[in-house]
Amino acid sequence: MEAFVGTLVNPGESGISIVPESLVLVENGKASSFSSRSTCRLGAPNETRLVAPGCRNPKYFPNARRRVILAVVEVGRSSELDDLRGRYEIDEVSVLPEAWFLTPGLVDVHTHASQYPNIGIGLDLPLLEWLDRYTFPLEAKYLDLDFASTAYNTCVKRTLGNGTTTACYFGTIHTESSKELFRACQRAGQRAFVGKVSMDRNSPEYYVEDTQSGIREARDFLRWTEDQKDPLVKGIVTPRFAVTSTEASLEALGEMARTFHAPVQTHISENKSEVEVVRRMYPDASSYADVYKRAGLFDSKCILAHGIYLDDDEIELVKERKAGIAHCPRSNSQLTSGMCDVRRLLRKGVPVGLGTDMSGGSASSILDAMRQAWEISKLLSLQAGESEALTLDDCFALATIGGARVAGLEDQIGSIEKGKAFDALVLSPDPGVDFWDAGSPDQLVHKVLMLGDDRNIKAVFVAGRLVAGPGIP
Numbered sequence: 001m002e003a004f005v006g007t008l009v010n011p012g013e014s015g016i017s018i019v020p021e022s023l024v025l026v027e028n029g030k031a032s033s034f035s036s037r038s039t040c041r042l043g044a045p046n047e048t049r050l051v052a053p054g055c056r057n058p059k060y061f062p063n064a065r066r067r068v069i070l071a072v073v074e075v076g077r078s079s080e081l082d083d084l085r086g087r088y089e090i091d092e093v094s095v096l097p098e099a100w101f102l103t104p105g106l107v108d109v110h111t112h113a114s115q116y117p118n119i120g121i122g123l124d125l126p127l128l129e130w131l132d133r134y135t136f137p138l139e140a141k142y143l144d145l146d147f148a149s150t151a152y153n154t155c156v157k158r159t160l161g162n163g164t165t166t167a168c169y170f171g172t173i174h175t176e177s178s179k180e181l182f183r184a185c186q187r188a189g190q191r192a193f194v195g196k197v198s199m200d201r202n203s204p205e206y207y208v209e210d211t212q213s214g215i216r217e218a219r220d221f222l223r224w225t226e227d228q229k230d231p232l233v234k235g236i237v238t239p240r241f242a243v244t245s246t247e248a249s250l251e252a253l254g255e256m257a258r259t260f261h262a263p264v265q266t267h268i269s270e271n272k273s274e275v276e277v278v279r280r281m282y283p284d285a286s287s288y289a290d291v292y293k294r295a296g297l298f299d300s301k302c303i304l305a306h307g308i309y310l311d312d313d314e315i316e317l318v319k320e321r322k323a324g325i326a327h328c329p330r331s332n333s334q335l336t337s338g339m340c341d342v343r344r345l346l347r348k349g350v351p352v353g354l355g356t357d358m359s360g361g362s363a364s365s366i367l368d369a370m371r372q373a374w375e376i377s378k379l380l381s382l383q384a385g386e387s388e389a390l391t392l393d394d395c396f397a398l399a400t401i402g403g404a405r406v407a408g409l410e411d412q413i414g415s416i417e418k419g420k421a422f423d424a425l426v427l428s429p430d431p432g433v434d435f436w437d438a439g440s441p442d443q444l445v446h447k448v449l450m451l452g453d454d455r456n457i458k459a460v461f462v463a464g465r466l467v468a469g470p471g472i473p
């Protein structure tokens with residue numbers, strides 16, 4: 001068993017919850033117990049211990065009682081520490097230095113690992129033209145397993161370093177290279193859903209599947225992922241979107257998801273031209289969402305990326321079928337797709353999480369998506385002449401528990417709670433987040449969330465295992 005002592009930051013119903021002096025015990029990869037100082041009875045440190053080494057900046061948390069406990073345990077010689085070890089058989093106690101804090105891991109509910117080599121380039125065209133010019137030629141390269149292996153290992157390492165403890169990945173149409181993506185997640189220790197993309201029409205001849213062999217490959221891939229029996233990495237049914245799938249393929253994939261009890265991920269209603277193309281392609285469907293419903297894709301847990309132009313009936317359908325929306329604000333702006341009104345979705349009871357959507361989005365960080373989500377919400381409220389927008393606390397919830405809900409994992413991840421997996425980050429204001437006045441802990445937390453990057457993520461844990469970052473000193 002391991003123990004962590006320090007400030008615990010969680011998404012909460014009414015904003016970010018910050019509990020200083022928390023004790024989190026981790027057993028077999030799960031948070032087994034946690035409490036704040038008032039109940040964990042670490043002892044009764046006295047004032048003199050305030051000057052113990054480890055209180056690096058006494059201005060950070062001005063409340064003396066908070067500093068005491070961190071300092072006392074940090075010194076590592078106290079009877080409180082011995083007491084803790086004695087009572088819980090703890091192998092290791094990690095005490096967060098002053099001003100560091102623990103948060104749940106970040107959840108990226110929509111990203112294309114295969115597009116990672118293009119990150120930051122080719123953002124001068126709207127969606128459908130961008131796919132043809134930049135994206136399909138890149139994805140076609142994944143026939144080459146060496147290329148796939150290098151790109152996927154690099155991508156997974158990058159997202160983990162950015163604090164993404166759970167990712168929902170699109171691969172390409174290639175079964176063998178999609179297995180490489182699966183293995184890259186396993187090697188790195190990231191929790192993930194990995195999808196082999198299905199597309200059997202309206203695609204270039206160098207990058208398209210025949211309908212029947214595409215269905216066969218999708219089934220083989222899903223069966224292979226199931227055979228891996230990996231507790232963290234799973235397969236996911238991945239029709240690219242209605243534009244590039246035949247109805248026969250969509251129906252077969254819906255059936256496959258039901259048979260394998262697998263989730264589904266796809267795109268929906270991202271761009272006005274795309275919506276119009278879908279309307280013309282499926283004249284019998286009442287809407288874009290109805291195309292997926294009729295194919296049976298909503299019979300399983302379904303992650304829908306974008307959803308900017310969903311109408312009220314579609315939103316009702318998405319809610320009723322317990323699907324969720326992956327909000328990808330950076331990509332929505334960079335491909336000039338539009339602005340998704342997340343508050344409207346949340347108000348109507350649709351689960352929403354965040355996606356980086358590389359490489360339509362040029363960042364691999366969910367912290368970045370969180371800030372973008374906040375800005376877009378403010379712009380939308382300005383445009384509508386309303387005063388209410390999402391708050392930073394709301395956006396932090398989207399990045400953690402919101403994503404967990406969209407992925408159907410809310411009972412396992414998304415917050416640091418007893419019984420959930422210990423998927424967690426340790427964040428620090430160093431380097432680069434200057435904080436010198438006697439501000440409150442929530443100001444410090446907000447600053448780090450707004451200004452920090454991967455250098456401020458000192459430790460990334462998935463199921464209790466340290467998988468990225470230098471660790472806690």
Ligand SMILES: O=c1[nH]c(=O)c2nc[nH]c2[nH]1
Binds near residue numbers: 241357
């Ligand atoms: O942002 C996006 N990226 C893609 O690769 C894609 N394919 C269909 N629709 C898409 N949207």
